[in-house]
Amino acid sequence: MYELQLTQIVIFVFAGFALPALGMILLAWILQNVLGYHQPNAMKNQPYECGMKPLQEALIQFEIRYYLYALLFILFDIEIIFIIPWALATDTLPSIVSGDEALWLGPVEMLIFLTILAVGLAYAWKKGALEWEN
């Protein structure tokens, strides 16, 4: 039905990504060097920490919970990838599988699929993976 034209790929990849990005780098460098001034010193380059000297390394330990949410997110993201082609084909499903009950085939299958997923979410919820404070 559709064919992605070469010009479309060119405009999206090069004109859309590389050109503005490079243009912005160049603009930032040129304008900043021409117009702005550049006199760094030790105090100025110190990382900001409420005006005091930074106490220890900036790369502090952080919560393990961020990873839990990331894992759950991957689960749901893959599920959405599965849903998208199904959602676009719902209207054509009845013509593939004939009969009146074929209308309900796709939705019921999707219901089963989402139920399995919801059970997973409920399990994570019950286990406390969704609690920010324990």
Place this chain on the structure above:
Amino acid sequence: MIPNAPEIGKLAFIIAFWICAIFLPVWAVSWAVGVFLPMIIEGQNPGPELALVADILRTATPILSVLVFIPLNAMFMVLYERRALALFTVRMGPNRVGPDGLLQTAADAVKLLLKEDITPRGADAVIFTLAPIVFFAPSIIGILPILAAITNNHPLFAITNLPTGIFFVLASASIPLVALVMAGWSSNNKYSLVGGLRAAAQAISYEIPLVLSLVTVCLMAGTLDVVKIAQQQDGGFLNWNILGGGALRGLDAAIATALKNQDWAPVIQAFYPYGAASFVAAIVLIFCSHILLGLYLTGACAEINRIPFDLPEAESELVSGYNTEYSGMKFAIFFLAEFTNLFIVSCIATVMFFGGGDNPFPQWFLDQLPLAGIQAGLGSALSFLINDMRLVDPDTFWAAIWVIIKVYSLVFFAILIRGTLPRFRIDQLMDFGWKRLVPLSLIAFLLVVFARVLVVSHGY
């Protein structure tokens, strides 16, 4: 009668001035590059090389007009936001630079250029420099697939139409998150690090309801192509996806025939075209599409880090979050991209829920007005501009007007939310995302699926 009416008047003046200041240059550039120069080149009986140049110019038009549009639009939106917030909180807002503060943000842009560019000690200079660019580039890419939809598939912009439009936009919308983590990690600053991590956690949590709501709309439309989704909603607000994606299409046609025949009985029947089941299904569809809009707006607010979801840069806790260490041009790029993202998000909502460039009035309503005469008169008066110079395409012109009205109204709504709601706490944020919005989006998806079967099974 209306409190601070003069302030409202000034805000309206600012909006009118800046919309002209944005769209006249954009229109001039796209006309000059896409129509005028190729017309001159091809008027010279060109060889194949020159014809290729004309083609390249036409191809480059969308990206050039976007590059003109983005900085001007960001300048306008910052001023718009500051003045509107001033209106909500009953204070003056910026009113010194230029008449009524019109040029405040232009002066700000110059100021940011003159600032010193500081890279903090111990920062990873390469990633630190790349982060604003990685943040900014996707917002340009994300705007491209919507261009065709909001210009009513104008030939110059039709090249930006992708068969997987909304999927492409969503894919490019998730890249800025990487940039936020890059900025947070490379700054060698504790506030930045925590800001970047929060941005990641928040964006992935709210991406699920956001994407699911848009997928549900695509399911109602049966396609991912934004141009097709916009075209399906043509013909007045009754066909828009916000009202169930054509669940009321029968009603619309019934009113049109009723007006013609002066017989209003079929309009009542149009509510029950195929019995009670399809009536219930239509009601469910309308109800669900409102929920979907709410889910989309909530998720979008979180995705672009706007109040009440601006935890990554919460200035009362994290100084300025991931961009604490940024100054000068790099900070300006972050700023530019944030406001461009707000515009893109409003554009998507316009195309997916509010009919894109469709005018809200149904055809049977427009037929009651003496518009045809006016249109014909205008058309013959401007035929030189339209046909010979191809200065304006009437369809695209009206689509653009409606899109501008709808998009900036949605932006106003976002500003209103910012002026009204306080910031979430991080645990409330995650709870709300995972325990409320995700189940709600799954339920809304299933409701729409089953309601559609009821409607489709009656051959609508």
